[in-house]
Amino acid sequence: MEMIGDPGKIRRGKTALDLLVLLPSTSVGGAEKHTLDLCEAFAAAGMRVTLLTTADCLGHAAIRAAALEKIAGPVEWRDDETFEANVRRQKHGVEQVMAARRFDCAIVCAPWPHYAFGLQKALAEHGAPHLTVAHLFPRPETPEWSRLPIMLGVGGQEPSHAWAAVSWPVARRLEHMFNLPAHAVAHIPNGVDVAPLSPEERRRRQAEARARLGLEPEGALALFLGRLEAAKGADLLPELAAELAPVHARIVAAGAGSLRETLEASEAARDGRLRLIGHTRNASDWLFAADLLLAPSRLEGHPLVALEAAARRCPVVATDAALECYGQIRHQIAWIAPVNDVAALAAQARAALADPAAAAGRVEAGYAMARRDDKAAMIAAYKSLLRKIVAHDRLTRAAIWDAPASEARHGA
Numbered sequence: 001m002e003m004i005g006d007p008g009k010i011r012r013g014k015t016a017l018d019l020l021v022l023l024p025s026t027s028v029g030g031a032e033k034h035t036l037d038l039c040e041a042f043a044a045a046g047m048r049v050t051l052l053t054t055a056d057c058l059g060h061a062a063i064r065a066a067a068l069e070k071i072a073g074p075v076e077w078r079d080d081e082t083f084e085a086n087v088r089r090q091k092h093g094v095e096q097v098m099a100a101r102r103f104d105c106a107i108v109c110a111p112w113p114h115y116a117f118g119l120q121k122a123l124a125e126h127g128a129p130h131l132t133v134a135h136l137f138p139r140p141e142t143p144e145w146s147r148l149p150i151m152l153g154v155g156g157q158e159p160s161h162a163w164a165a166v167s168w169p170v171a172r173r174l175e176h177m178f179n180l181p182a183h184a185v186a187h188i189p190n191g192v193d194v195a196p197l198s199p200e201e202r203r204r205r206q207a208e209a210r211a212r213l214g215l216e217p218e219g220a221l222a223l224f225l226g227r228l229e230a231a232k233g234a235d236l237l238p239e240l241a242a243e244l245a246p247v248h249a250r251i252v253a254a255g256a257g258s259l260r261e262t263l264e265a266s267e268a269a270r271d272g273r274l275r276l277i278g279h280t281r282n283a284s285d286w287l288f289a290a291d292l293l294l295a296p297s298r299l300e301g302h303p304l305v306a307l308e309a310a311a312r313r314c315p316v317v318a319t320d321a322a323l324e325c326y327g328q329i330r331h332q333i334a335w336i337a338p339v340n341d342v343a344a345l346a347a348q349a350r351a352a353l354a355d356p357a358a359a360a361g362r363v364e365a366g367y368a369m370a371r372r373d374d375k376a377a378m379i380a381a382y383k384s385l386l387r388k389i390v391a392h393d394r395l396t397r398a399a400i401w402d403a404p405a406s407e408a409r410h411g412a
Contacts, residue, residue: 090118233296
């Protein structure tokens with residue numbers, strides 16, 4: 001296994017908790033940024049944090065810049081390999097690291113639930129207490145649901161192994177798939193940093209952001225911020241641009257993905273109604289510059305981009321799937337349309353643009369929600385859950401050592 005960093009040479013102290021974070025991804029999106037937030041928060045709290053992920057992820061600027069111990073290994077899930085081959089390779093990668101160094105606990109990022117199976121298996125066999133954070137789970141009776149590997153009997157809820165989910169739909173579907181008791185999967189909503197921001201300050205920041213980005217001060221701007229993939233609804237952008245043309249609104253799409261060339265070849269891109277800018281490091285400026293965020297996703301867990309928009313008082317127009325995590329409250333914080341319904345989504349966008357004053361109520365509700373469930377609240381919840389897992393593990397180990405030899409052997 002090719003590795004960057006030697007786990008055996010990383011110094012250990014005597015008191016700080018050693019945390020291994022496992023990230024089985026090859027690109028960086030919301031789940032990966034969320035994992036990096038956890039890494040940095042736990043490191044700031046005094047833990048020794050080591051991130052085990054792929055070389056591709058370690059090459060991303062944000063992860064490369066993070067002040068963490070990092071190890072690269074082939075721990076990703078490969079869709080072109082069998083289930084068994086993936087589990088075997090992931091398990092071997094984790095075993096090599098844990099053979100060289102003991103960790104007190106681990107966190108596993110699961111962009112999809114089965115992406116964690118080999119990692120969980122290795123941790124369980126080493127007796128390492130761990131928390132798996134699930135980000136996505138397809139809706140029942142969809143093609144994505146039927147394509148997931150058979151999960152029953154895998155990844156059970158042991159006392160030292162817990163699941164958390166970034167949204168309540170993901171939590172409930174995990175419980176259903178694994179036959180877990182109700183509410184066995186903790187729901188910890190995503191959170192972002194939210195600074196005080198008045199509506200007047202928002203208007204000033206919008207003008208400044210447009211000037212920095214070289215945009216005209218006037219003219220409606222709808223922002224798509226995410227991967228250019230079908231799951232995100234990026235294939236709908238040309239049609240949406242055509243629907244918004246009568247109100248002189250342009251769409252700017254910030255992101256990369258497999259649909260880039262197709263979108264560039266569209267009539268909307270050629271005539272300037274759809275502008276593709278690729279990856280941007282100025283996401284905050286674009287969210288301030290935009291008149292609304294478009295989220296036409298077909299599946300989401302708890303989208304960070306919607307929270308980032310709410311934190312900047314940027315109106316959000318989304319599909320019901322994009323903001324499923326909010327239940328009926330989503331209608332109070334955003335303009336909602338059915339999945340794949342371009343006409344309905346465009347109509348909601350036009351409504352949001354038509355009367356900004358009337359939109360103030362939803363924008364205010366979204367901003368208040370983002371402030372209440374901010375990053376600090378999210379981190380505190382993860383710290384509390386991880387403490388419980390580690391404490392239970394230590395109590396269990398102590399009970400085994402204190403028990404008579406015959407009881408310890410037989411678990412009596």
